[in-house]
Amino acid sequence: MTRFGLALSLFILSGALVATPARAMMGEKDIPRLVSFGGACAKCDLSGRRLTNARFSGANFVGATLANADLRGATFMNSSFQAARLTNADLRGAEIIGSDFTAADFTNASLDGVEAPGASFIRANLTNASARGAEMPGVNLTSANLSAARFTGAELVGAQLVKVDGRGADFADAELTGAVMVSGRFDRASFRGADLDHAVLTGASFDGADFRGASLDGAILAGANLAGARNLRQSQLDDACGDDRTRLPAGLKIKACGGRRMIIVRDAMTPPEPPAPPAAAAPPRPPKPAPR
Numbered sequence: 201m202t203r204f205g206l207a208l209s210l211f212i213l214s215g216a217l218v219a220t221p222a223r224a225m226m227g228e229k230d231i232p233r234l235v236s237f238g239g240a241c242a243k244c245d246l247s248g249r250r251l252t253n254a255r256f257s258g259a260n261f262v263g264a265t266l267a268n269a270d271l272r273g274a275t276f277m278n279s280s281f282q283a284a285r286l287t288n289a290d291l292r293g294a295e296i297i298g299s300d301f302t303a304a305d306f307t308n309a310s311l312d313g314v315e316a317p318g319a320s321f322i323r324a325n326l327t328n329a330s331a332r333g334a335e336m337p338g339v340n341l342t343s344a345n346l347s348a349a350r351f352t353g354a355e356l357v358g359a360q361l362v363k364v365d366g367r368g369a370d371f372a373d374a375e376l377t378g379a380v381m382v383s384g385r386f387d388r389a390s391f392r393g394a395d396l397d398h399a400v401l402t403g404a405s406f407d408g409a410d411f412r413g414a415s416l417d418g419a420i421l422a423g424a425n426l427a428g429a430r431n432l433r434q435s436q437l438d439d440a441c442g443d444d445r446t447r448l449p450a451g452l453k454i455k456a457c458g459g460r461r462m463i464i465v466r467d468a469m470t471p472p473e474p475p476a477p478p479a480a481a482a483p484p485r486p487p488k489p490a491p492r
Contacts, residue, residue, distance in 0.1 A: 237261075256299075392431075416440045422457055 236255040243263040250270045259279040266284060271291045276299040287307045296316035303323045311331040318338040326341075330350045337357040346366040353373045361381045372392040379399045387407040391414045398418040405425045412431035417439040426432060427447040434452055441457035448454060 387428075411436065420457055421446050421454060 235251065236257065237259045238257050240260040241264055242260055243265075244261070245265045246269055247265050248268045249266070251266075251274060252270055253273040253275075254271065255275045255277070256279045257275075257277045261284055262280055262282045264281065264284045266289055267287045269286070269289045271286075271289055272293055274291065274294045276294065276296045278298045280300045281304050282300055283303045283305075284301065285305045286309050287305055289306070289309045291314055292310050292312045294311070294314050294316075296314065296319045298318070300320045301324055302320055303325075304321070305325045306321075306329045307325055307327045309326070309329045311329060311334055314331060314334045314336070316334065316336045316339055318340070319336065320340045321344050322340055323343045324341070325345045326349045327345050328348045329346075331354055332350055332352045334351065334354045336359060337355055338359065339356065340360045341364055342360050342362045344361075344364050346361075346364050346369045348368045349366070350370045351374050352370050354371070355375045356371075356379055357375050357377045359376065359379045361379055361384050363382070364384045366384055366386045366389050369386065369389045371394050372390045374391075374394045376391075376394055376396050376399050379396070381399060381401050381404050383403040384401075385405050386409050387405055388409060389406070390410045392410055393413040394415070396414055396416050396419050399416075400420045401424040402420055403423040407425065407428035408430060409426070409428075410430045411426075414436060416436050419440040421437075421440055421442040423443065423445040425447045427449060429449060432449060432452065437448070437452060437454045440454060442448075442454040443457060446454060
């Protein structure tokens with residue numbers, strides 16, 4: 201057993217499936233395919249290792265370093281990677297089931313095509329990461345850094361995007377139906393062709409965000425700031441709702457949530473029109489002449 205404190209099993213397919221024990225030695229850069237990890241490897245260093253199709257089951261990799269690791273097609277099942285460092289790692293096509301990546305660092309990592317339903321990425325750093333075509337329904341990205349990340353065509357139905365930093369992120373053609381985006385910062389982000397039906401955008405900021413072709417049917421925009429949003433059309437807002445704190449580009453309007461009354465919401469930079477001056481008082485009528 202190595203100092204990593206984990207069990208490794210190598211499965212080799214040659215006519216019949218044979219289980220063979222294996223170890224990840226300090227000098228080895230390539231770890232054979234179909235390796236299975238279990239047990240504890242907290243704070244261990246697997247930087248640059250080849251771990252394609254590896255299986256992590258019930259493993260504890262808290263604080264581990266897997267920078268530049270090749271994790272294509274890997275499976276993460278009921279494992280903890282809290283505060284792990286996966287910068288520049290390649291996780292394309294990986295499967296994440298019931299695993300915790302809270303506060304993990306995925307800066308510049310590739311997660312294209314990842315399947316991660318309900319996974320936890322709370323406070324994770326995904327700056328400039330790529331998750332194009334990822335299937336992540338119900339994923340928890342609360343307080344995560346998604347700046348300049350690419351979620352093009354990703355499935356994020358019901359995702360928790362509360363208080364995220366999504367400035368400059370690309371959500372083009374993404375499925376964000378029912379996503380909770382409360383108090384997030386999405387300035388300069390792209391939502392071109394995205395499905396935001398029934399999403400909750402309460403208190404979020406969208407300065408310079410692009411909404412060309414996005415769907416907002418049933419979306420809640422209470423307190424959202426879209427005054428500087430680009431390519432936002434009235435037809436996109438007709439089935440959404442807001443409140444008196446909602447900010448829209450000049451000339452657009454939105455109905456109040458929970459009611460039918462239409463409210464006009466002006467650009468925050470546009471001063472309100474001055475009230476009309478009071479009408480001039482009518483001159484007093486002359487007294488009627490006394491009867492004779």
